[in-house]
Amino acid sequence: MGKARPLVIDLVFANPHLLPLVKSREASLPSTGSDHIPITITLATPSLNLKPPRPRWADTDWETLDLIIKGFKVPAAPSCPTPPNLDEWMSESLNRLVALLKEHTPLSRPSHYSKPWWTPHLTVLRREYHKAARAARKHDTPHMREVAGTSKAGYFKAIKSAKNKHWSSLLLTATPQSLWTAKRFAYGRAQPRFPSLPGAETPQQMNNVLLDHFFPPKEPFSPPPRLRPHKSAPPLTTDEIAAALSKCSPTSAPGPDGIPYSTWKQVNKINPSILLQILAPLVLLGYHPASLKGSNGVVLDKPVKPSYESPASFRIIVLIRTFSKILERIIAARLLAAARLRGLLHPNQCGLVPGLSTYDACLTLTNDVKTLQRPRLKVSSLFLDIKARFDNVDISTLARILREGGIPPYLVSWVSSFLGEQSCTLIFQGAPGTPAPVNVGAPQGSPISPLLFLLYVGPLHFGIPRGLMISYVDDFALTVASLSYHGNIRRLQKLFHKLERKASRLGVSFSVAKRELIHWRTPSQRNSPKCVSPIQIKGEVFYPSNSVRWLGYWFTPALDPAAHFSHRLALAQGAFALIRRLSPPGAGLPL
Numbered sequence: 001m002g003k004a005r006p007l008v009i010d011l012v013f014a015n016p017h018l019l020p021l022v023k024s025r026e027a028s029l030p031s032t033g034s035d036h037i038p039i040t041i042t043l044a045t046p047s048l049n050l051k052p053p054r055p056r057w058a059d060t061d062w063e064t065l066d067l068i069i070k071g072f073k074v075p076a077a078p079s080c081p082t083p084p085n086l087d088e089w090m091s092e093s094l095n096r097l098v099a100l101l102k103e104h105t106p107l108s109r110p111s112h113y114s115k116p117w118w119t120p121h122l123t124v125l126r127r128e129y130h131k132a133a134r135a136a137r138k139h140d141t142p143h144m145r146e147v148a149g150t151s152k153a154g155y156f157k158a159i160k161s162a163k164n165k166h167w168s169s170l171l172l173t174a175t176p177q178s179l180w181t182a183k184r185f186a187y188g189r190a191q192p193r194f195p196s197l198p199g200a201e202t203p204q205q206m207n208n209v210l211l212d213h214f215f216p217p218k219e220p221f222s223p224p225p226r227l228r229p230h231k232s233a234p235p236l237t238t239d240e241i242a243a244a245l246s247k248c249s250p251t252s253a254p255g256p257d258g259i260p261y262s263t264w265k266q267v268n269k270i271n272p273s274i275l276l277q278i279l280a281p282l283v284l285l286g287y288h289p290a291s292l293k294g295s296n297g298v299v300l301d302k303p304v305k306p307s308y309e310s311p312a313s314f315r316i317i318v319l320i321r322t323f324s325k326i327l328e329r330i331i332a333a334r335l336l337a338a339a340r341l342r343g344l345l346h347p348n349q350c351g352l353v354p355g356l357s358t359y360d361a362c363l364t365l366t367n368d369v370k371t372l373q374r375p376r377l378k379v380s381s382l383f384l385d386i387k388a389r390f391d392n393v394d395i396s397t398l399a400r401i402l403r404e405g406g407i408p409p410y411l412v413s414w415v416s417s418f419l420g421e422q423s424c425t426l427i428f429q430g431a432p433g434t435p436a437p438v439n440v441g442a443p444q445g446s447p448i449s450p451l452l453f454l455l456y457v458g459p460l461h462f463g464i465p466r467g468l469m470i471s472y473v474d475d476f477a478l479t480v481a482s483l484s485y486h487g488n489i490r491r492l493q494k495l496f497h498k499l500e501r502k503a504s505r506l507g508v509s510f511s512v513a514k515r516e517l518i519h520w521r522t523p524s525q526r527n528s529p530k531c532v533s534p535i536q537i538k539g540e541v542f543y544p545s546n547s548v549r550w551l552g553y554w555f556t557p558a559l560d561p562a563a564h565f566s567h568r569l570a571l572a573q574g575a576f577a578l579i580r581r582l583s584p585p586g587a588g589l590p591l
Contacts, residue, residue: 053107057263061104062270068100069270074277081227081285090289093278094323101263117166122158129155196309203430210299210426213311215391215438227285230410236280236330238272244329247447248322255321255445256294256425264322279327286413290421292324294435295443299428318424318445325447328418332448335411339455344405346461351450351473358551361472365479365550366559368468369520372481377466378519380488381479382496382535383550385514386457389474390449392508393441393456395419401455415452460502464495472551476510485519485531492517496537517544521557530557 024042074093078085129151136148170182200206245268248261268275282288296319305313320328336353339345348364350356365381372379386392395416402412419442425435442449442456450473460476461469467480478499480491503509519531534543548555 053109054258055102055105056108057105057260059106060101060263060266062266065101065104066270068104069267069274072097072100072271072274074274077281081281081287083227083287083290086227086281086285086287087289087291090278090282091291094291097267097274098257098259101259101267117162119162122155122162125151125155125158197311198309203432204434206428206430207426207432207434207436210311210314210316210428211424211436211438214297214316215424215440218394218439227287229284230286230408230413232408233284233286233410234334236276236283238268238276240330240333241268241272241275241279241326244326244333247329248325252322253319255319255324256296257321257323259322261322264326275326279330282327283330283410283414286410286417288324288327288414288418290423292321292327293418293421294423294425295320295445297424297426299426299431316426316444318440318443320443320445328446328448331411331414331418332451335407335415335448335455336451338407338411339405339451342406344401344407344455344458346458346471348461348468348470349454349458350471351454353454358472358553361470362551362553362555364470365468365477366555368470368479369559372466372468372479373520373522377481378483378485378488378531379479379481380485380492380517380519380544381477381548382492383514383516383518383548384476384478384496384499384510386474386476386503387509387511389508390442390444390453391440392506393419393453394507397506398452398456401459405455418448419452456506457503457508459506460499462498462502467491467495469495469499475551477550485533488519489533489535492535493537512538512540515540515542516548517542518548518555519544519557520559523558 024040026040028040075089078089129148132144132148132151136144174182197206197209200209245261245265248265250260250262252261254260264275298317298319299314300317301308301314307313340353345353350358350361369379369381398419399412399416402415403409420439422438422440422443423435424438424440425431425433427433442452453473457471457474461471463469464478464480466482467478469479470477476499478492478495480488480495482488482491500510515537517535519533521530530544532544534541536542544557546557
């Protein structure tokens with residue numbers, strides 16, 4: 001045994017990538033002598049699984065399309081609209097327009113190895129290099145070998161120069177967002193993690209397990225059999241469509257249709273009547289067609305998880321059709337105006353409300369804490385986070401809140417239609433790629449979902465004597481003041497139980513892992529002993545924190561501005577250090 005050495009006796013052992021292709025493996029042949037036994041291996045035909053070519057929307061031939069789009073006619077909407085014939089009309093109108101756009105858009109060649117630094121000059125050099133190499137092999141003379149060597153050296157030198165130029169340009173224009181793109185280029189893209197879930201052996205079983213986790217079954221919504229125009233619906237205008245398109249980011253990931261916002265902006269610029277004629281009947285009828293409800297659910301693994309054998313170790317990013325988002329932004333603008341006019345939004349609610357950002361929410365909290373501290377009161381805050389926020393929006397409950405709040409009927413009808421009968425296609429490694437009907441509550445990737453959630457949880461807000469409740473979408477902060485921190489803890493416990501009872505009636509709950517307590521201190525209390533009294537909520541004990549991160553900002557008990565500045569400075573220094581570390585020698589750095 002001491003002289004034994006490992007031997008490769010099977011192709012599968014030599015190359016583990018062949019293992020998925022092995023259909024059978026047996027040792028049925030006679031021995032070849034000594035201790036060697038031949039093994040018969042049957043391999044399946046490998047499937048390339050190449051992605052289909054995608055349109056290069058940046059290279060669309062708009063010069064040719066200009067006259068065609070100007071003369072494009074949208075078919076008339078059904079005179080007696082019902083959900084089936086309105087869906088058919090919508091699909092026909094949109095498909096004709098999309099087919100026209102794709103006809104004049106070139107296709108990209110699918111490749112996992114695209115090179116952003118490649119230039120047309122490199123293509124010429126590569127052609128010359130291969131031509132010289134073939135000539136040197138055919139006519140093996142010193143002169144031809146010298147020409148081939150010179151061509152090869154120039155080609156690879158140009159590649160190195162193009163890479164450094166692209167890298168330097170990327171770093172010089174680095175932003176907080178593109179910094180992580182630079183990191184991905186330097187360290188490579190992480191291999192997507194394949195879900196390994198107990199009891200799910202096939203891709204279809206795994207798809208069903210993930211669907212049940214992300215979209216638990218709920219009572220389906222039944223649309224009305226007949227649709228009628230709402231007299232309360234103001235006519236849709238081209239200005240509303242242009243305003244909605246102006247808020248759409250050109251870098252936003254498209255949904256199943258793959259069409260970016262830039263294409264719709266150009267179509268609307270050439271002929272504004274096209275989008276108006278398609279979207280106006282939907283607004284008038286308060287209906288969201290089924291053809292716009294399909295979405296892609298990209299399953300991503302959460303980083304630094306001890307195990308990936310549970311669906312909770314993954315998250316899903318829902319990508320909705322960009323054309324649907326245009327309509328959603330139009331309805332969101334109208335719904336926000338109606339909600340603010342009728343007082344459905346609490347003054348302490350932030351998120352998707354113009355003029356109320358995370359900075360405003362944090363500034364309000366800081367100001368109220370200092371105001372409560374002036375009469376020498378002790379102030380404490382409890383930070384809460386609603387669990388699975390958008391998924392818990394119930395259609396019937398939200399419709400009741402909107403109706404009782406005086407929202408126009410056409411908006412209530414559209415919201416009910418939009419939230420019902422959704423479909424989603426999960427995308428992960430090995431996914432079957434089949435759409436499945438889901439009840440997602442308010443879709444995560446929709447521009448109107450945060451507003452719908454604000455209106456849904458608006459009834460949770462109530463006044464607090466000598467205190468404050470402020471929220472930003474699903475992040476809540478309860479602040480109270482009394483003569484002692486122990487009194488604050490008792491008040492916070494009572495307020496939480498009251499808030500929890502209100503939340504249970506809406507079908508939402510607060511995450512246990514994201515509850516944090518902080519006891520604020522004035523500058524005069526810095527030398528006094530800190531209060532370490534915890535709060536007990538539903539059997540869980542939470543001790544006060546020395547620092548709390550809320551809405552992206554760090555808070556300390558003393559509300560020390562230097563702590564906020566030092567934290568921001570540390571982040572900036574860390575980002576600059578990362579850029580310098582990723583930069584090749586001699587590359588320019590942003591100042």
